[in-house]
Amino acid sequence: MVKVMGKVEAWWLSRFLLFLLKTLCRIFVTGKHTTGMKHLVILSGAGMSAESGIKTFRDDDGLWRKHRFEDLASPQAWENNPQLVLEFYNERRKQLFEVEPNEGHKALKRLEERFEVQIITQNVDDLHERAGSGRVLHLHGELKKVRSTANPSLVYTLDHWELKLGDCCEEGAQLRPHIVWFGEPVPNISEAIRLVKKADMLVVVGTSLQVYPATGLIDYAPHGIPVVLIDPKANPAAHQSHVRVIRDTAAQGLPKLVDELLQQQ
Numbered sequence: 001m002v003k004v005m006g007k008v009e010a011w012w013l014s015r016f017l018l019f020l021l022k023t024l025c026r027i028f029v030t031g032k033h034t035t036g037m038k039h040l041v042i043l044s045g046a047g048m049s050a051e052s053g054i055k056t057f058r059d060d061d062g063l064w065r066k067h068r069f070e071d072l073a074s075p076q077a078w079e080n081n082p083q084l085v086l087e088f089y090n091e092r093r094k095q096l097f098e099v100e101p102n103e104g105h106k107a108l109k110r111l112e113e114r115f116e117v118q119i120i121t122q123n124v125d126d127l128h129e130r131a132g133s134g135r136v137l138h139l140h141g142e143l144k145k146v147r148s149t150a151n152p153s154l155v156y157t158l159d160h161w162e163l164k165l166g167d168c169c170e171e172g173a174q175l176r177p178h179i180v181w182f183g184e185p186v187p188n189i190s191e192a193i194r195l196v197k198k199a200d201m202l203v204v205v206g207t208s209l210q211v212y213p214a215t216g217l218i219d220y221a222p223h224g225i226p227v228v229l230i231d232p233k234a235n236p237a238a239h240q241s242h243v244r245v246i247r248d249t250a251a252q253g254l255p256k257l258v259d260e261l262l263q264q265q
């Protein structure tokens, strides 16, 4: 027996079909099959972690003011003096066990309430993860990880700070820091480009934008999307007019920006 649908049921069915159609259209047109929330991509650099107590690279008290990167962060340095390279990264790893995420890292976690947030970081610390951010892509490696010098697919996470000469992988080869050194390819750059191309908004924070290929990522952002740059030393005149420049630190500027974005939603 055919049950004739009442007006109310028919109305609900038509609403449901409309919703289904719209969702399918969105997936077809944008390729986005998630919640429909906007994709917010954050590109972070050393300034992001400065207020946690981790030194930047090129500021006046930055790491490269004291050391030449060729002596510490290159395949040649590893070949010439692996002990010195290990000491440099051990010192930084030790510090990482002593610092905490700052208000900027925590603010980015809050954004996940209303946005699909993807962080692409040039930093090798794990402060975004420890603040709770769910999607973090590391461009230049991770300080707490080490890998085999013979088989790069053998990657291990250290639960202590010190890596020594003689510490070997399961195949017997020396372990090295899981860091992208100068002159080495950046394996995650293609994934980063793919993510930036999908962005509805891009926030760049705490980077001098001097290291390629990370710097070039901005050029892959879809035309016309809002771009925000947070850096206390940023020069607004050096950026295109569509870039909103906020001359503030990560720990102060990000919570304000996040409040603003959450209110707009």
Ligand SMILES: NC(=O)c1ccc[n+]([C@@H]2O[C@H](COP(=O)([O-])OP(=O)(O)OC[C@H]3O[C@@H](n4cnc5c(N)ncnc54)[C@H](O)[C@@H]3O)[C@@H](O)[C@H]2O)c1
Pocket: 044, 045, 046, 047, 048, 050, 051, 056, 057, 058, 059, 062, 069, 073, 122, 123, 124, 140, 179, 180, 181, 182, 205, 206, 207, 208, 209, 210, 211, 230, 231, 232, 233, 234, 248, 249, 250, 251
């Ligand atoms: N393989 C290695 O060991 C190695 C060596 C050198 C650089 N790198 C990579 O190069 C990347 C690029 O350098 P970068 O741009 O990240 O660092 P950077 O030191 O070049 O720039 C830091 C930026 O942060 C800004 N800043 C300082 N304090 C801030 C704060 N509190 N809040 C917000 N911004 C602040 C500064 O004005 C500056 O523009 C590094 O992140 C690093 O991964 C890697």
